Amino acid sequence: MSETAQTTIGSAWVYGDNIDTDILAPGPYMKKPMNELAKHCFEAIDTSFAVEVKAGDVVAAGEAFGIGSSREQAAQALVELGVSCVIAKSFARIFYRNALNLGLPALVCSEADKITKGDQISVQPEQGIIINHSKNEQYQCEAIPEQLMEIVRAGGLMPFLQNKNKS
Amino acid sequence: MTNVLKAQTLAEKIISRAANVKSVNPGELITCKVDNVLMHDSSGPRRVEDRLSQLNAKVFDPSKIVLVSDHFVPATDAESAEILALTRRWAKNNGITNFYDMQGICHVMMAEKGHLMPGNFLVGGDSHSPTGGAFGTFMVGIGATEMTGVLATGEIWIKVPESIKVNWQGQLAKGVSSKDIMLFLCKHLGVNNNYKVIEFAGEAVANMNMLERMVLCNMTAELGAKTGVIAPDATTLEAITTAGKTFPGNINDWQSDADAHYYAEHTFDASQLKPQIAAPHSPENTDDVDTYNNVAIDQAYIGACTGAKLSDLHMAAEVLKGQKVASSTRLLVAPASASTTNKAAADGTLEILTAAGAIILPTGCGACAGMGAGAIANGEVCLSSTSRNFKGRMGSPNSEVYLGSPYSVAAAAITGVITDPREFL
Structure with missing residues (x-):
């Protein structure tokens, strides 16, 4: 077990299908610095998220999470706000790559809809396990392939490549 | 293999x-x-x-x-x-x-x-x-x-x-x-x-x-x-x-x-397809234009890579020739490239659009990406020739974007409500 494979534990924020990139990173704020833009994450459907989300919290959602634009800020806003992972029934492909490249685990789980708001969640991305401590349930998710977990563990593609440069 | x-x-x-x-x-x-x-x-x-x-x-x-x-x-x-x-x-x-x-x-x-x-x-x-x-x-x-x-x-x-x-x-x-x-x-x-x-x-x-x-x-x-x-x-x-x-x-x-x-x-079968309209807030919410007949619009927008190339402006002009934009709405047109504007000026398309009352905006991604001119206010409804109608995409999180072809956007600009464009062709 590598040193960064510890599970994360956090409260769940729960949303539905087709959470798009404009909800995560609204266009009118795209020219702002990341910390400003992140304040508007989820604003169109939930104004409490960016204010109340805590470091380590988890976002759970339905199908096609991150659909829409290629804007990496959609995933980066979640990282900026301290979200430790996103669990969804499926992800839009560009968002999925962006998330892993930024060190944000994106877990594909067909049982994502069993999670309700505020559930205490921990995840083991390598093993493909999600534990719902509040409901005393365990869900299977698709394990992130080892070659991609190396990037996630490093904290994203940039630190991964920098480490590689050093060695 | x-x-x-x-x-x-x-x-x-x-x-x-x-x-x-x-x-x-x-x-x-x-x-x-x-x-x-x-x-x-x-x-x-x-x-x-x-x-x-x-x-x-x-x-x-x-x-x-x-x-x-x-x-x-x-x-x-x-x-x-x-x-x-x-x-x-x-x-x-x-x-x-x-x-x-x-x-x-x-x-x-x-x-x-x-x-x-x-x-x-x-x-x-x-x-x-x-x-x-x-x-x-x-x-x-x-x-x-x-x-x-x-x-x-x-x-x-x-x-x-x-x-x-x-x-x-x-x-x-x-x-x-x-x-x-x-x-x-x-x-x-x-x-x-x-x-x-x-x-x-x-x-x-x-x-x-x-x-x-x-x-x-x-x-x-x-x-x-x-x-x-x-x-x-x-x-x-x-x-x-x-x-x-x-x-x-x-x-x-x-x-x-x-x-x-x-x-x-x-x-x-392409011949059976009617004009389509996507209702807020997903392109998936699509139906034949008749389903949304008479939805009042505050703004008609022709723009973006999807909907403001020369062919798109030609479609709009076909509908708008000799017509006027309804006083209850506004028609904004942001051509997809400088050369599109140039060609549309040369072939008379811009003249038809502006005579009908269209406002020509600068070339660029514009309001489609929620970045440029043409944003919409709280409670406003826009019919757009662009590709996305996500919540808040074109301005206020409480605005509504419908999607349609340039024909449909032009027709709605004339009547002020979503309309089958074939009535004008």
């Missing part, structure tokens, strides 16, 4: 060439060399400059980079002006000669300037990069960190996708366009065709000009697909020639094999 005789789809053939292997199988991870890279002012230099220096890396081949300033143009405040200035400086410092500064929307510039060649493998820092597939090109959208890697190495790994073939037989009726086809497909195929390539074929597609074909591939992004492709033909070659380039290959090499395997195949 190196069986030379394995039947392949067009997408598989392009990926095989880019990966320098004889054939590929869906699901395998493979590294491809990119033939060209597209970047724009929003996801480009401002997002990769620092990262490239952190990696101590340089652009792998400046001649293979196409850079377009289209999102924050023209600058509306000091922040957007800084982004454009940074983009210009980066282009200069990195020797990027294919730099189009405020000349048009990136996907349209790629076509106008001849950067799309059949059989080529491209990546773009924009989700509508699949637009390039209209030229028999395989082109996918990526994010900025991924782009940093591509700029440094000239390569990217991809998971080989399966293809879905979509045939459109027959002819589209008057007043119905490729935009209607794509809204219809968003409803019928859904918006979660993850890791799939949509290959368009059939008589209706073969009869389309390149600008109309680009709409098909452009909106495969809304289908949630990896990309879209259309096999090249004489129309493709003519567009490349018009762009001042010559295709050095043979288009016969870039056709799907007759017995290639598809994940699914769908056939539709």
Whole structure:
């Protein structure tokens, strides 16, 4: 077990299908610095998220999470706000790559809809396990392939490549 | 698997060439060399400059980079002006000669300037990069960190996708366009065709000009697909020639094999398709125009890579000729490129639009990306020729965007409510 494979534990924020990139990173704020833009994450459907989300919290959602634009800020806003992972029934492909490249685990789980708001969640991305401590349930998710977990563990593609440069 | 005789789809053939292997199988991870890279002012230099220096890396081949300033143009405040200035400086410092500064929307510039060649493998820092597939090109959208890697190495790994073939037989009726086809497909195929390539074929597609074909591939992004492709033909070659380039290959090499395997195949009758309208807040919420008849609109918007090319302006002009925009609404038109504006001025299209009361906006991504002129207020309703109607996409989180063809947007501008455009044709 590598040193960064510890599970994360956090409260769940729960949303539905087709959470798009404009909800995560609204266009009118795209020219702002990341910390400003992140304040508007989820604003169109939930104004409490960016204010109340805590470091380590988890976002759970339905199908096609991150659909829409290629804007990496959609995933980066979640990282900026301290979200430790996103669990969804499926992800839009560009968002999925962006998330892993930024060190944000994106877990594909067909049982994502069993999670309700505020559930205490921990995840083991390598093993493909999600534990719902509040409901005393365990869900299977698709394990992130080892070659991609190396990037996630490093904290994203940039630190991964920098480490590689050093060695 | 190196069986030379394995039947392949067009997408598989392009990926095989880019990966320098004889054939590929869906699901395998493979590294491809990119033939060209597209970047724009929003996801480009401002997002990769620092990262490239952190990696101590340089652009792998400046001649293979196409850079377009289209999102924050023209600058509306000091922040957007800084982004454009940074983009210009980066282009200069990195020797990027294919730099189009405020000349048009990136996907349209790629076509106008001849950067799309059949059989080529491209990546773009924009989700509508699949637009390039209209030229028999395989082109996918990526994010900025991924782009940093591509700029440094000239390569990217991809998971080989399966293809879905979509045939459109027959002819589209008057007043119905490729935009209607794509809204219809968003409803019928859904918006979660993850890791799939949509290959368009059939008589209706073969009869389309390149600008109309680009709409098909452009909106495969809304289908949630990896990309879209259309096999090249004489129309493709003519567009490349018009762009001042010559295709050095043979288009016969870039056709799907007759017995290639598809994940699914769908056939539709183009002649039966009615104008389509997508209701808020997803392109999936599409139905025939009659379903939304009489929905009042505050703004009619013709813009973006999807909906403001020369063919789109022609559609709008056909409807608006001799008509007036209703006093209860406003019609904004943001042509997709400077050359589009120029041609529309020369052929009388702009005169028809402005005589009807249209307001002409600067070229660029504009209100479609929620960045430029044409934003909408709390409670306002817009019918737009663009591709996305996500909540808050064009302004206030409490505004509503309907999507339709340029014909439908023009018709609604005249009546002030969503209207079947065929009434004006």
